[in-house]
Amino acid sequence: MRVLVLGAGALGAYFGGRLVEAGTAEVAFLVRPARAAALARDGLRIESPFGAWQGAVATLTAGQARPGWDVVLLACKAYDLDDAIAAIGPAVDSRTAILPVLNGIAHLDVLDAAFGSAQVLGGLARIQATLGPDGTARQLNDWRWLTFGERDGTVSARARAIEAAFAPARGVVAQAVPDIAARMWEKLVHLGAAAAGTVLMRANIGEIVRAGGAGLLHRLLERNAAVAAARGFPMREAFLAEFRALFCDPTSAYATSMLRDIEAGRRIEAEPIFGWLLQAARAAGVAHELHEAALAHARAYAERRAAGRLPPA
DSSP, X not given: OEEEEEOOSHHHHXXXXXXXXXXXXXXXXXXXXXXXXXXXXXXXXXXXXXXXXEEOOEEEOTTOOOSOOSEEEEOOOGGGHHXXXXXXXXXXXXXXXXXXXXXXXXXXXXXXXXXXXXXXXEEEEEXXXXXXXXXXXXXXXXXXEEEEEOTTSOOOHHHHXXXXXXXXXXXXXXXXXXOHHHHHHHHHHHHHHHHHHHHHHTSOHHHHHHTTOHHHHHHHXXXXXXXXXXXXXXXXXXXXXXXXXXXXXXXXXXXXXXXXXXXXXXXXXXXXXXXHHHHHHHHHTOOOHHHHHHHHHHHHHHHHHHTTOOOOO
């Protein structure tokens, strides 16, 4: 199997690097020139509770991609999606499966328009990881799940082949599932709540709970669940129970990537998460003042960032 990984940020570097380490696929990373130079010099580095790894990896830059890939693992931020589509376009042919692990759901329509829905899998990553200043992908806890599947509810041969390629990889649980659409909605429900809470409060889950904010987190969770149900994806009670428990745990250190990006002064994915959920909540008749507050907060941050008025990181 030939796998092209778009991006070597936290997710691309981690999952792509673990696949290189396993030796079960031919892997290359499609990256910007500066990242390609750093990878050529230092190799790709992973730090993880499941074991560190460092090794040489193959890289391509824009203009070097050619057809012949079985899978494109799309591990970019949502605000880079248009550039990502342009970059991977020359590498995609009729046999290529595109596996996006972006947050949210909005990207699927964009990818379908560019490549056709038959080539676009559903996918999600449940992992807490960040890219350090030195380019090291650091896994922050034991979350390590990569879930994917055909959006028509089947379990295809290509999905099983991806699952098999990842099977020997350390620190990865990769699973092909028949209900990927429902799984993606589950992630959007919990992530939309966690991101809104941590961004509004500028604190991790445990800090919010200790400050008396468990009720806020629970309201966000229940309202996102109501949006999902209105779209035909009611949440499983076991799923809701898991995150109700997490959202009242005063010891939890869970912090979303959006909060980490704000704390580092980076761009954030406000529109495809908060903006999309706000529109969906309005359409479903679900109370949405908390979604409005989260989106306004995120947009105000973006305004301050654009004006160069953020405090030093």
